[in-house]
Amino acid sequence: MADLTPEEIKHHVKTYIIVFVALAFFTIVTVSISYLDLGVGASIALALIVATIKGSLVVCYFMHLIDERTTIYWTLLATAAMFFILMFVPLGTMLAQAKV
Numbered sequence: 001m002a003d004l005t006p007e008e009i010k011h012h013v014k015t016y017i018i019v020f021v022a023l024a025f026f027t028i029v030t031v032s033i034s035y036l037d038l039g040v041g042a043s044i045a046l047a048l049i050v051a052t053i054k055g056s057l058v059v060c061y062f063m064h065l066i067d068e069r070t071t072i073y074w075t076l077l078a079t080a081a082m083f084f085i086l087m088f089v090p091l092g093t094m095l096a097q098a099k100v
Contacts, residue, residue, distance in 0.1 A: 019061045026054045 004012075030050050033043060060066040065076070 015061065019057050023054055023057060026050050026057075030054075 030047060033046050033050065036043065038046065059076075065072055
């Protein structure tokens with residue numbers, strides 16, 4: 001980072017400002033979704049989609065994963081896979097017990 005030119009620094013600052021504006025916009029969208037009468041399921045699904053977009057922006061730009069090697073992406077993919085396994089295995093066992 002110490003050998004960056006002023007033009008490169010301006011480019012990075014511009015990128016961070018654009019990401020900040022996008023995060024602010026999606027925060028307004030999230031609040032607006034709460035005022036819509038879409039039903040519980042649709043509201044939650046839409047809010048989760050917006051939250052995923054916001055989380056992706058934070059992870060990619062502020063945590064610098066967009067510039068990292070593929071090893072980081074494989075680690076992130078494995079983490080996401082384990083998250084879904086740990087979320088849906090208990091749900092599946094709960095549904096199986098409810099049928100009995």
